[in-house]
Amino acid sequence: MNAKQEFEVVGSRPVRPDGLDKVTGRARYGADLNMQDQIYGHILRSPHAHARIKQIDCSQALAMSGVLAVMTGDDLPEPGSRVLGSGEGAIALRDLTPMVMSQGKVLFHSQPVAAVAATTPELAAEAAAAIVVTYDVLPAVTDFHAALAEGAPVLHEDRFPDRQPKEPTNLAALITAQVGEPDSAFEQADVIVERTYSVPMCHQGYIEPHACVARVDGAGRVDLWCCTQGHFTVRAYTAAVTGLDEGNIRVTPSEIGGGFGGKTTVYLEPIAVVLSGKAGRPVKLVMDRGDVFRATGPAPGAETRVKLGATRDGRLVAADVDCLMDSGAYNGNPAGIPAFLATACYKLSDARSVGRSVYTNKPKIHAYRAPSMPQVTLAFELVVNELAAELGMDPIEFRLINAVAEGDTNMMGARYRRIGLRECLEAARDSDHYKSALVAGAGRGVAMGYWINAGLQSSATLNVSADGHVAVLTGSPDIGGSRASMGLMAGEVLGIPLEHIHPQVVATDAIGHCDVTGGSRTTLATGQAVIEAANELVAELCRRAAAEWQVDAEAVVWSGGAAHHEQQTLTFEALAKRAGSMGGPLTVSSSLTATSAAPAFAVHICDAEVDGETGRTTITRYTAIQDAGKAIHPDYVEGQMQGGAAQGIGWALNEAYVYSDEGVLENPGFLDYRIPVASDLPNIATQIIEVANPLHPFGVRGVGEVPIVPPMPAVAQAVFDSMGVRVSHLPLNPPALVAARNEQDS
């Protein structure tokens, strides 16, 4: 496939279709829908981080007037051994079901234990408090080193890691990838640097808490409204957890106030469904902020050791990576990415990478924007910078020598097609930012990052109305402006005014399967489905025009929103109006499994200044450069780049889960869990590079994930550079930096 090169509307910046409703407060988010006759659910959560449940007595709650249903884990089927989904997103039902509602044991503080539905939210809370749960409290372990130590409390007594089959341990997974002979390759290195860096568990920090409302009808069919990144996933997971058929569940996605990977699973939905089925009324469930922090899936904390060797002329010859990741109470599969993709930016024929994940008494981790990649890249890029420094080389020049290019393979065995890493590095090198001198006291960091960009399954349907308007339906929730990009792509093919194109995200029953909006796959894969459907529509319109003119369809040309043959023209509008008499309604569906990844790379430059006294870091200048393949709507590409950088900066400088010894989260709110606010950040300059993805008709790569990968090492390097000291544990918050400076001074 050769990607299209010349565009009419793609690359322009029209107002987004969902914009006006969002800024005027009319857009409906998860908690904004109330179904008629709805009642309210409340979840009773565990006060212990690790305990056996001896008994749950719901009799008092059930006896309260206005309480219509109560449920516990006994109302969910035994999960069995089934695995849902695939790859990074896969989850075993034995992990999903108890995460939704504990069955026999609680493994983290605030894990759901029971739930109530009542006529008011207050009554539901009161009734939940009247449920008497008898626990056998067990010792909790929240640190992953402690969890691996001998004698640690074991969370899953029936689970045995692959390689140690004799005793149950908290090792959830151990994944090793290797190419060549890294041990002997290190012998060829002139310089070797080995460092360990760690980063704490942190939350995606989406502003909108989880919310849903479910109605089960008389025939057992479910109508479910929720905020999610993937309503098809909600359907599949809710069906699996509750034991219902997927075909009996319709999920309609609300608008979404952020997800970043954290809204690709279910927490409330199966509970609402079970309660509604029991109560015979719609049931609404809304989390508060504390529930979101305490009991949804944060990003794993991680400790990564990276050892790199290079020759004096700046050639990387060997890598050895070991990444230990916190999985929380259930298996969140964080270990594969570090094992297979730690080295993905670099030509390395000899490398070993090990990923391990560990159970701890904390909520099960979940995807957060380029999942696991920032944690391992933090260490890798800092070691690369140190290696370049030891070699006396400019860090960008060092990377240019070692950057992967077309034809290279990564540790997954995937061979890169045309990629834009070199172009990003050159743009960084040539940027005004990089060429500008630092102010005194400031430091500068450079780092780069990679993301695979998932393809997966997508579907699109185009329905044409008689007035020549087109509904562009997909099943991909719009997080980052995808309605705008779908409209632009359809408009590019059809050649009709963008105001006549109505991109919509529709319920699970109204469109073919679509995987989650995540993995930076939506504009890529769903966009491809839209382009294919639009091409099919154009082909059909040309066939109809050809039949009218009694010529071969091949002789008809589509351009400017009309079919042409010699002097004859039939506009889209005319063909739409006459559809009934020219072959019937115009409706086209397209679906695909985008099998190929669309690798994206980013290079970030950060200038930072640390206040020597207070330890406060000020980001003084920041530039994000990224290969988008093709930026369909550049505003939203830039927005993704800026958003990813902002989140990475927050993670580098401030964000962290703080647990008590008893496994209770001590900062479950935005006052104590500090994400960057506008005044914390400089303008984040962006530069979009466009090296077309040869596997996509418009050259698109995903853009949402990769901008969170470089910030942690870029910021850390700038901080180290400013302070002249290296700190191995993030976040680099004022107390940590003051302590480091004091240690240095002493």
Added chain:
Amino acid sequence: MNAKQEFEVVGSRPVRPDGLDKVTGRARYGADLNMQDQIYGHILRSPHAHARIKQIDCSQALAMSGVLAVMTGDDLPEPGSRVLGSGEGAIALRDLTPMVMSQGKVLFHSQPVAAVAATTPELAAEAAAAIVVTYDVLPAVTDFHAALAEGAPVLHEDRFPDRQPKEPTNLAALITAQVGEPDSAFEQADVIVERTYSVPMCHQGYIEPHACVARVDGAGRVDLWCCTQGHFTVRAYTAAVTGLDEGNIRVTPSEIGGGFGGKTTVYLEPIAVVLSGKAGRPVKLVMDRGDVFRATGPAPGAETRVKLGATRDGRLVAADVDCLMDSGAYNGNPAGIPAFLATACYKLSDARSVGRSVYTNKPKIHAYRAPSMPQVTLAFELVVNELAAELGMDPIEFRLINAVAEGDTNMMGARYRRIGLRECLEAARDSDHYKSALVAGAGRGVAMGYWINAGLQSSATLNVSADGHVAVLTGSPDIGGSRASMGLMAGEVLGIPLEHIHPQVVATDAIGHCDVTGGSRTTLATGQAVIEAANELVAELCRRAAAEWQVDAEAVVWSGGAAHHEQQTLTFEALAKRAGSMGGPLTVSSSLTATSAAPAFAVHICDAEVDGETGRTTITRYTAIQDAGKAIHPDYVEGQMQGGAAQGIGWALNEAYVYSDEGVLENPGFLDYRIPVASDLPNIATQIIEVANPLHPFGVRGVGEVPIVPPMPAVAQAVFDSMGVRVSHLPLNPPALVAARNEQDS
């Protein structure tokens, strides 16, 4: 095309998918949806049947606290000359717009004059009452003879009937059809009978009043929920009346509590949209029963003169028909059907038929089940019976001699393909009912009827979920059990359990265009779209299985819900589960314009006994025989046959609009407008004949319309037979029959 002959599930009688919700009260009808923050509309209606509007003063209403919007006809664009739709369903915007909201003149009592939206229904009503309208009252005319008389008040001073261009008159349309030379053909007749029968305006009598709720969002997009037989029509009409783009309007149909043709237009919807756009809040509008009777579209009253001539051996040689129909205040196109289809059951090479429609100061008429056909058939079949009697022939034998068959043409010039009229007549002749002797005092009537059965545009989409369930989407509101029939047809093709098939009626944006559920076209045309989509899905599944097995797709056979090749089998379930890795999500859309009619015929036999003293008629036995082509779900075919018969019996015996001299409807409620209740009717025996429609893959013809065509003449004949007296004006209610008997006695 050869229709399929052997069926696995088609013809069985499973529980309908929408049944449980309907019997448990959970199904949501037009008035059952409340949108968040909705307010309530109230329509101010004209107290005059004919008046010029001099002024509308809304200032007092607008000043009331809680009143958020007021509208009048000035808020709608000038209608211009555009015509919406086609054929029988066509309506000029100049007729539609003022019917929704008068512009300058009112032409019938209760015509909307203004509307208000306020925070409560009571306040809206109060505010509407505070609007001051100054009228110039004009004389009203409600009788169509009077309307055609010289000096009658003229409703539309700017309209001139085709053939009388000099003066405006109330003649709305005059349509003449002729074959051969009827005048000279009558000379060959041995017996001629000529009679005139008339029937009053009556209402469809659907139980659910019209209701809708509309929300206009910040960008001017409309979300509209309403009870309708065709939400695509609602979209198109609402767009045309309000001046919005169709593409900006989404219409979701509610469940529907009856329509019978009366819910194929808009009354409330454009008003709700305009009010919501002005108020910035969703607006709900619900009619009360009186509004439904007074201001929605009833069936036209008609007077039909039929003259038939036959030879002594029972051969019809000539026909002359003249049908005068009441159009109400605007043009409802009732005259075409009588002109072209009055003679449709009979071989007649020499015939003339004239249809005229007349404006009167009554609500514009609208479709009612086989529109215009019962009125003209009443006279035609009674004359046929009288002719047979004069010839001393059995009325069924007479009809068997003259019944149309394959190869004959009707007055539209359409040549019949294989039809089942002869089979219906033979079944009637051979029925236990017809062979049983009458009890003393009772009479018997036989009549037959024809309906064309529309094709028009339909679309269907099949979406397969990973657990092997299939959502079958159409845009055809389910009135008579079409979800059940769509499920059966999809199940027949796919071979999977019916419980895995989920037929759904989805909103205008989620499916290709579908014309109204009406004209008996849904199981026929939308069913064909479902069958075609299912066939496409099977073809795709066979291609996937073939790819897996590395054989030609043609070598793969689909049966029993699985693909087979030699010893290899891949079930639907397995193919659904593995869709992602075998080519992507399974989604198929199909659309078509069903160009061909599927003529259906029915023969009814009625026994009735008239109480000589009170004039009360008891229907003692009733049999309905009908060619369904193929009965997909026989329960609902029988239900349609019984329902049509019941409505026809009601029209024959009791139903009638009664107007005062001032043009005010005097019986606008079910107490005074009496439709048959269960105790008024005997069991209506049914016999389904299946002569496959050769133009449909499963042989389907429409079934909903034709059963209302024979009842009026069958009942009237039985009554005349019982009384020994003939009455020329229906309904045959007790006062009419007592008067007729008295006249006979005198």
